[in-house]
Amino acid sequence: MSRDAKTIATWYVDPDAEDHMSDGHAPIWRHLIDLILERDLSEKSVLDFGCNQGGLLRHLYAIRPFRKALGIDIAEQSIAKAEAFKGNIPVQHTVGQSLEGWIEEFDLAISHEVVYLVKDIDAHAADIFKALKPGGVYYAVTGCHTDNPLWPKWRELVAKRTNTVVQDRSITDYARAFANAGFEVSGRKLEYGGFIPFVEDGWTPDFADALEYYTGTKTVFRLVKRRNAS
Template structure:
């Protein structure tokens, strides 16, 4: 995300077609991370997707574990427009931006997928999510873009060159400390994607072995619980 948390962009990727390719590639990962969520019955729950892009994760979540209603937020204006156009009759609402003002203690569940590594002020983000969650609410933050990733030096260059965003350098422990400081009960696990991983030469994984290791060992999922008072 840009340095100004209130600033918006038109698209995440400089190549606009990359948005659709990214959504197609993420779909199996979304289904896997949904399966890892401890919360099974979301029928009466309110959900937040922070950095929702074109809304694909929320549509997958509703198809697998229907929820009462959800909000998707993103700083990319064209992505939010596409998400809104694709929502159909689903109980989804979208807004452009990165701040969660006016949503205090609104959500039972929050999710972000490959977003936190782009947030300039991660402490402010942690505080925003804390305020937006109900007591006992849970935030699942998923990322493989951290400095413990051996591919990170190459990836940060690719992100800077291919996207309209500003990359941040943080380790897994940096994230854990930040969310703990905000008051969350912090735990995490490797994503350990167990499906077949396609061989794609797109520059992100120079070696197929890198792709296999990334999705099974490098990509992690935080479970962050807002302790009830």
Template sequence: MSKTITTWYVDPDAEDRMADGHAPIWRHLIDLMAERDLSQKAVLDFGCNQGGLLRHLYAMRPFRKALGIDIAEQSIARAEALKGNLPVQHAVGASLEGWVEEFDLAISHEVIYLIEDIDAHAADIFKALKPGGVYYAVTGCHTDNPLWPKWRELVAKRTNTVVQDRSISDYGRIFAKAGFEVSGRKLEFDGFIPFVEDGWTPDFADALNYYTQTKIVFRLVKRPG
């Protein structure tokens, strides 16, 4: 994620389908967050794509302001077109240079497995957060996922990105090294999961296991002082 791209997916319609599929996951994630009142908070969505997560967050827990950043130029253009009057700024890129102790809350959903220099990313987020700030990093794309060998081939084929191979423990060590207090949990999505034969899960049982057992939520705290 060191350079910009035009679109995430080779198929231009895939991004809209992805946003529809992620919406219930985003709402579940928001419910899991310990931070309830965001009315005076600044929020970062790293890898925001078309801005859907921030729009859902604002509807559920209105924030003071937010930044959505992504390397896909068309995704950011779409996010800007859809934001309406929300207090959200969007930017194309992968660097948070210039953003120092600006955000109370940061989120990334299925982004960290694509970041080549994950140590630099962890340091970047740490610097951008205020003391006491929290980063929720969510991914099911890790080497502990039994579907990972198949998925990494699909990601390479269907997207304009480069996949990185890391385990759950790898991420824990990297974020701890950056200075974060690291904890985590399974997403344990408790809603109904649609039956979709799109090639990502060989059978429906795999889809059920993925959203309830495999997908991980890291809660990373920048300790004050």
């Protein structure tokens, strides 16, 4: 697969912030893995779109070992670290965002807080659809949408603190794009049930905002490519 022309070094302007990001995401990843309905992945091929430093795939393999996986991300230094951290798990990492050449390759695809940065969501939905096998499932997770009451502040922070370009979309915008690509679309709130740490980092002005975000705002789409899809 050819590399995309548009890549970045790291997601965050401050590289240290990116190194610490996986610590905060780890409990959320484990909760997400528990929500995935596909229990036995031992013979399955998995895609992590926007894998960053590969932490989600490492957590997934530790809990539900898969046959093989691909992690793809536009951040070059992040992919280098993902490769360094992966150990002996059967994962390939690549720099880019296009899945050209990966046709009906994956049984399961996951993205966590990535789709809100994808410029062309219709093209992304079509890309994932083609990359999944018939019957394959894509779990796309984001709380970064215009239905989030914190979004006006967050889009400023994302623009300031990261090397990415923010996109404004509602939950319905995402659902419609995936449906138009041919997916059977359903969704739910993340409803994280663990304890949420009190952290004053600018993202949630009040602790109540953090509690509401992880239980009520953050959304999990479950997108199924029907077996009879053309």
